[in-house]
Amino acid sequence: MSQRYHVIHETLYRYAAPVTVAQHLLHLTPRDWPGFQTLEHFRLEITPEPAALASRKDWFGNLSTRVDLRQPHEMLRIIAASTVGVAPRPPAWREAGGPPWEEVAAALAQFPAAAPLDAQEFALASSQVPLLEELRLWALASFTPRRPLLAATRHLMGRIHAEFEFDPQASTVSTPVAETFSRRRGVCQDFAHLMLSALCSLGLSARYMSGYILTHPAPGKPRLIGADASHAWVSVWCPGLGWVGFDPTNDLQPDLEHVVLGWGRDFGDVSPVRGVLLGGASHEVEVQVTMMPAAQRGFDALLAEVRDRPLEETPPARPAA
C-alpha cells in the first residue's frame, strides 16, 4: 500500500548587509527511485527572482539546480514544494539476514569487480566519511564472524540509537565523525556519517541518504506547519537485495514514512543549499520543513499557507528528527 506526501522545504537567509551577487547550488528536488519513490509534482519558488536557473543530473543521479541572483538582496527565500509517492519496501529488507558480512566485504574488494560500480564507489572513504580503526573495532561487536550482513547492521543501528544522545547543540554541518564518536552525541546527519564510517571501515558499502521523515503530532494536537526538519539516514548495499535503508536516529528501517531527496557519499554531496556570495557580511539561516500525507491537504493550499506566512514570526520550536 503506497503513500503520497506533500513536502515543503523552506530555506530563509537573512543577511546583515546586502548581497550584490550570489550563486547557489540546490539539492532540493526529491529524486525518482524506480520501484520505491515517484516525484509527482514539484515547484521551486525563489525570492528575489533569479537571473538564471538551470538543473542537471549530477554524478549520483540527483537533480542539482544552479541559481544565479544578480539583484542586491538582504533576504533570500527558497521554497521547494513537492508531492511524492512512496511504495513499501520488500519485507525481506527488514526480515532477511543477508549473506555473511565478510563475504560482502570480500566481493567489494575484488578486482575484476564482483559488485556493481555504485556499490564499489560507496565502499570508499570520503571527506566526511573517513576510515577509522577505533570505529571499526567498535563496530566489530555487532559484526561478529560470519554474522549475516543485515542482521549485523540492524544491531549496529540499535547500538548507535542506544549509546548516542540526540543533541542539536552538539554539532554543525561539518562535525567530524571522530568527534561524534568520542562525544557520543549529535544529530541525524552525524549518526548517518558515523554509521557510514563504521561500515566503510569494515569494507562494506553504504551511502548517505538525504530526505525527510513523517512526524506524528501528539494525539489530539494539529500538525504544525514548518515544524519538521530535513533528515538523514543510510542505505547499505546487500547482494541480491540492493540498497537497504537503516535510520540510526530512530532505530528503524525506512519504509513508508521516509521521503528521499537524494544520495551521495556524505552530506557534502547532497547539501540542500550551498552558495557563493558577494557582500552580505554575516547571515542567519532558518529552515522549515512540512511533510504531511497528501490526503490531508491540497498542494496549492498548503504551499500558499507557507508562502503567505508573516516572515517576522519566530519559527516554532523544532522537534527531534
Next chain:
Amino acid sequence: MPRHLLAEYPPDPARFDEMFSAPGTPRATYDALYQQLADLTVPQLRDLFTDADRLVRDNGVTYNVYGDDEGSARPWAMDPLPLILSPEAWRGIETAVAQRARLFNRVLADLYGPQTLFAEGRLPPALVLGHAGFQRAAHGIVPAGGTHLHVLAVDLARSPDGQWWVINDRTQSPSGMGYALENRIITSRLFPDLFRELRVQRLANYFATLRDSIAAFAPHAPDERVNSVLLTPGPYNETYFEHAYLARYLGFPLVEGQDLTVRDGYLWHKTLSGLRRVHAILRRMDDDFCDPLELRADSALGVPGLMDVIRAGNVLLANGIGASVIETGALAGFLPGLCEHLLGEPLAMPGVATWWCGEAPVMEQALEQADRLVFKSAVPHPQGRRFEPIFGEDLDEDGRARLAARVRANPRDYYAQELVAISRAPMLDRGHGRRLISRPVGLRVFAIATPGGDYMVMPGGLARTASEHDVRILSNQRGGGSKDVWVCGETASPPISLLHRPVEAADLVRSGPGLSSRVVENLFWFGRYAERCDNLARYLRVALDRASDAADNGIEWHALAQLGHAMGVLPEECPEREAVRLLVQATCDIDHAGGLASHVMHLSRTGFQLRERLSSDNWRTLNALTRRVGEKSHGRVGIYESLALLDELVGGFMTLAGFALDGMTRDHGWRFLSLGRRIERLQFQTGAIDAAMTMGVRGNPEWLLEVSDSIVTYRARYMSRPEWIAVLDLLIADDANPRGIVFQTAGLGDYLGRLNDSLGGMPDTGIDALHRRLLALDATLDFHPGSAALREALATLRAASASLSDQISLHFFSHSDERVRVIA
C-alpha cells in the same frame, strides 16, 4: 688532464654517470663541454657561478619555499652545467612522452565519459573513484576542443644500465616549463660557442605552439580574437615567479580568481575598461580550487560558476578539471595494458615496477619485500594528512610492522615502487669553484597538445638535482637544484623568441585592455604607501633632530608634536623630553601600528601583489628597505642610529619615486600610482602647513621647509631666515615646486581628466575648483599664519582629497574589492 676538476669525483659503479663513460673519460655528447671546462682557469670557473647567479638575480628568478623564514622569495638554484642528450637518446624520450600524453588523454576521456575501462575490468574503479583528483562534477563534460590533457610533465630517472624510467606523471598543472626557459636563457649566455657548436634545440617554437594551440582549441568565432589568460593562485604560490614569467612570455594576462567573473554562461576578465570575454585559461591553480560553488567549498580562490561555463563549452581550461587523477602512482601497473587496449601499441617507456595495495594479493607481495621498496601515497592526502615516502630499507622490524599496519588499515591509499639507483650528473662545486661533484639527477620532460591531435614534446626540459649525493627523492621544496637540458640537434634550429620586449623594458606596467582592476587598485595603494612612508620618514627625521638637540624648541616643538599626534606617532601634547624614545620607537618598532617600520611592511606587501609589474631593481630596492627595517626592529636603537636609518630610508623612498618617475610608461596604471602619491602628499602637506600655522608669526617655519623637502629651494631663492609669506608661497602657490599644494592639485586634475577621457563616467570631484581657489588666494592678505581663509581652504582640500580616494575606489575598483564568501 685537469686533475683538479675530478679531485672530488670518485667513480660510483652503482649509478649511471651522465657525463663520464669511465672515470675521466667523458661521453661523446659531453666531450666539448668537458674540454671547455678543462681549459678554464680557476678564476674563470668561478666567474661561471658569479655570472649565473647574477643572471638569476637580475631576472628575478625565485622559487617560494613554504615555511621559509627568508620570506617566500628564494633565488632559483641552478647549476651552470647543462644535462646534454644526444639526438638518438632524445628521440626515444620524445616518442615515449608523446605516447604517454596521448594515452592519458584517452584514459581521461573514458573516465570522464563512458567509463568502459571500469566496465571491462581494465582499471579498478576504487583506484580512480577513491582518488581525490577524480572530480565527479566534471563527469560528462566534453571539453572545448575535445582534449582533456593539454600539458603533461613526466619525471624520468635513469637506472644504472642507462635506461630511462618514468617515476611520476604531472597532469594537475605541471610546473617547470618557465624555469626551463629561464635556465636556457642563462646557460646559452654562459656557453654561447658550445651552444652553437652542439646545435642545441631551441625552446621558443614549443612555447609558440603552446600559445597557438590553446587559441586554436578555445571556443571562438572564426574572426574573433582569442583572449587567453594564465590563472594563478597568487604571489604566495611556490612557483608564482614562473606563472608571471610564462604569462609574460606567452603574452597572456596573469589573473587571479577574483579578476574573473561568470555572466550569462561566459567567462569575463574584469579590467579597468570593463569586462572582456575570456576564451581560454591556462591554469596554474589546482582544479579543486577553480570553482567554490561546485568543487571545494572551503576556498574562495577560484571563480564561482566556472564549471557551468566549462560545461557549456564556452571556455577552454587547460588542463581540464579532473586531469590530476592521472597523477596517482597506482596507475603505473595498469598502463601497459591500457596502452595496448587504447592505442594498440606497446607502452614505449616502462614505469618503475609498482604495487598498488588496493588489490589484496598485490599488497601482500609489496609488504613481503618492503625492504627493497619505497611506499608512497596513491592519493593526495591519505587520511587527511600529508604522507612522505617511506623507504623500506630505512626501517627496522618495528618500523616495518607499523608501516604494514598503516597500509592494511587503508590499503587503497598506498602503493609501493621499486627503488631506482638514479643516475648522477656533475655539478660545479660552489664551495671550491674548480671541482666537479656528483649529484643524483632526474629529468622533467613536458608535452603539449596540438590541434592535429598529436603532442609536441619540449626539446629540452628541467633537470633536477638532489641537494646531497645520496638523496633518493628530488624536490625543489627540499633544497634541490636544477640544470638546463640540452638536446643536441642534427641541424641547427633558427633562433626565435616570444619575448617581444627587450629585458631592460621590464620596468613597464603593462597597459592596454588587459589591465586587471585589482592590479590598478594595488598600484594606487602602492603609490599611497610609498608616499606615506616618505612623508613619515621626513617628519621623524626632523622631529627627532629637534627633540634630541639641547635647545628647548618651545612653540616650534609644540607644532611639531601636534603634527606627530595627527600622524599617529606621538601622544597629544607630548613634551619634548619624552619624545625621543617615542620617535625612535615609531621609526624602528615593527609592532608600532602607525610607525614607519609597519608602514614599510604595508608597502612591501602591496608591492608583493604587484611583483610581476615591478622591475627587479625596483623590487630589490623595496626588499632592501624591508630588510633594513626588519634588522633594526629588534633590540635597542639609539638616536644617531635612528637618524642614520632614516637618512637611508629616505634615500630608498627617493629611489622608488625615481622608478615611478623615470622607469614607467605613462599609462593608466602609472596614473593610478601617481594619483595615490599625490593624494597622500596633499594629505600630508595640508596637515603640516596647518600644524605650522598654529605657531603664529613668531614661530620659525624652518622645520616645515625641512619636512617638505623645500629648504634647499628656499635658501637658494631667499638666502634668509624663513619668512612666512615666502614659505607659504613656495609650499602652496608655487606650481613649480613638486612638494607644493597646487602642484598636487594640478596633477590630480590632469590624471583624472585623462582617465575620464578614456574610461569615462566619473562625476566631478571638485578638485579643479579647489585648485582654482588656491590660485586665487592673495599672498599679501592670506599667506600668514593667522589667515582664516587659508586655513579654511587647506581644510577643505584635505577633506576633498580624502573623499577623492573613496570616489576613485568606488568608481574604478568597485568590482575588485568584492570578496567572495562561501556558505554551506
